[in-house]
Amino acid sequence: MSHYLQFVNERGEVRYNTVPLSCASCVQNCSGKSSIVKCEADGTSRRQGKIVIDGVGFAYMCTDDIDMLKSANVFKVRLKLYGELLLEMRQMRIAIRTEAARELKRLIHNITSNNAHSIQELYSLVPQEAVTKNIRKQISTVSSYIRDNESEVALTLLKLAKHNAALKTEIIVFNKIYEESPSLSFKRHRIHKVVMNVMHLFGQELLAANVDVQVQPSTEQIEVDYDSLHVALYHFFDNTTKYILPDSTLYISFKRLGDLFILSFKMMSTRIGLEEKGKIFEEGYSGTNAKKAGKSGDGIGMYQIQRLLKINNAYVYWSEPMNYENSQEIEGVLYDENTFDFIFDTNALRGID
Numbered sequence: 001m002s003h004y005l006q007f008v009n010e011r012g013e014v015r016y017n018t019v020p021l022s023c024a025s026c027v028q029n030c031s032g033k034s035s036i037v038k039c040e041a042d043g044t045s046r047r048q049g050k051i052v053i054d055g056v057g058f059a060y061m062c063t064d065d066i067d068m069l070k071s072a073n074v075f076k077v078r079l080k081l082y083g084e085l086l087l088e089m090r091q092m093r094i095a096i097r098t099e100a101a102r103e104l105k106r107l108i109h110n111i112t113s114n115n116a117h118s119i120q121e122l123y124s125l126v127p128q129e130a131v132t133k134n135i136r137k138q139i140s141t142v143s144s145y146i147r148d149n150e151s152e153v154a155l156t157l158l159k160l161a162k163h164n165a166a167l168k169t170e171i172i173v174f175n176k177i178y179e180e181s182p183s184l185s186f187k188r189h190r191i192h193k194v195v196m197n198v199m200h201l202f203g204q205e206l207l208a209a210n211v212d213v214q215v216q217p218s219t220e221q222i223e224v225d226y227d228s229l230h231v232a233l234y235h236f237f238d239n240t241t242k243y244i245l246p247d248s249t250l251y252i253s254f255k256r257l258g259d260l261f262i263l264s265f266k267m268m269s270t271r272i273g274l275e276e277k278g279k280i281f282e283e284g285y286s287g288t289n290a291k292k293a294g295k296s297g298d299g300i301g302m303y304q305i306q307r308l309l310k311i312n313n314a315y316v317y318w319s320e321p322m323n324y325e326n327s328q329e330i331e332g333v334l335y336d337e338n339t340f341d342f343i344f345d346t347n348a349l350r351g352i353d
Contacts, residue, residue, distance in 0.1 A: 001065055007086050009057040015089065019062065027060050033079060034072040039064075047075050051083040059086045103178055110170045118163045125149065125156045155204065162201045169231045176228050177307055184225045184311065191254060191263060192218040194226065198233040199252075205241040211250055218254040222261050222346050224312045232308040235301045236265070236316075236340070243269040243290060245328065245335045259347035264339060271327070271334035274320060281306045281316075292333045314344040 006027055007016040019027060022041055026048060034049040047069050048062040059082040061075075068075040126145045131138055146153050176182045192215070199206075199213070206213060244250060245268040255262045270289040272280060279285045283303040302316070309315050319339040321327070328335045 002063070003065060004060075004062040005082065006060040007057065007082070007089070008060075009090065010055055015057075015086075019060070023062070026062060030060060034075050036069070045069060047072070049075060049079050051079050053083055053087055056087055056090050059083045100178070103174065107170055107174050111167060114163050114166045114170070118160055121156050121159050121163070125152055158204055165201050165234065169234045172227050172231050173304060173308070176225075176231075176311060177304075184228075186223050186225055186312075188221045188223050189226055189229075190219060190221050191224075191261070192220070194224075194229060195233060195252060195263065198230060199237055201234070202237045202241050206250070209241065209244065209246040211244055211246070211248060213250045213252070216251075216253040220254055220256060220261065222344055224344070228308045228311045232305045232342075235305050235308075239301045240265070240267065240269070245269060245330070259345060261344040261346050263342040263344075265341075266337065266339045268326070268328070268335050269338050271336045272318060272320070272338060277318060277320070280318065289334050309342065312344060314342055317341045317343055 004019040004023065005016060006014060006019045008014050020041075026037070026040075027050075030048050030050045032049060033051060034047060036045055036047055038044075039046050044064055046062055046064045048060070050058050050060045052058040059079065061079050061082060063069075063075070068078065126142050130141050130145070134141070176184075196215070199215075240250065248268040251264075251266040253264045253266075255264065270287060270292075272287055272289075276285075276287055280287060281302050285303075305316055317340070319341065321336045321338065324336060326337055
């Protein structure tokens, strides 16, 4: 028994095909849902049919199956199923393209925004008109501004380093999460050093908010994909600098419990309602108090953190306050003692599902 199929989309592109090249004319000449034909290749009787779906394409089937040769209804039922499959394939393709386009659009937007911030930082230090006024004096002009504004130059360089890290972050997120076979490199890293490498990028924001950072010493090492963990921590510190209470303390500690390794962040930050416990990890969700504080973003940070930690067989867990005795309200915004634990299963296989 031989059974031939061909699926063609609305643009005439063949999406699936088992029809021999020598039978291409049969597909072109077929116009009905069911008919008996004599095979030009071997002279046998076959039943063929084509189902056309407007705006989707068509499904063609040709077979010498005895049951389908005997019954046009049996053949038509099978052909109808292939037509429905063709429609589902198109819907799946549209959904995949829409998702990919959305993620690519977000990547381009974020990269463009970071690039604009970098340019703005440079021209806030050295006015654009001063640089473009006389090409021959560009170097001397810039040198003069640097000499006269050493502190501002240092601050600008730190900001540019952060913007550069943000650009790298966006690209890594896209590659790690959306590539079919992402590049992962699991090696042992001293977790204290990884945290400090990222936190220093946000040093100026923490200083501006007068946040005292207390980091517990630790020499513990765990096996992680450095890039994905670096990006997860970048998103976390970005959120922290937005929502932490000014003039407060950020506590960072490390603890091993059997096969689990726990990286903890404890701080006074905007209140997370108990009803929001699961929602804060959903894409697009911003907390009620974050909105009141006027600091809510796109609701991507915690969502991306969770996805990136999953690569390392880890997850972030928010622990609600044990009590609310130390809670504060400032200009209508509530702040609580919140704890966020990055919990790593150090005995598990790692990677993207």
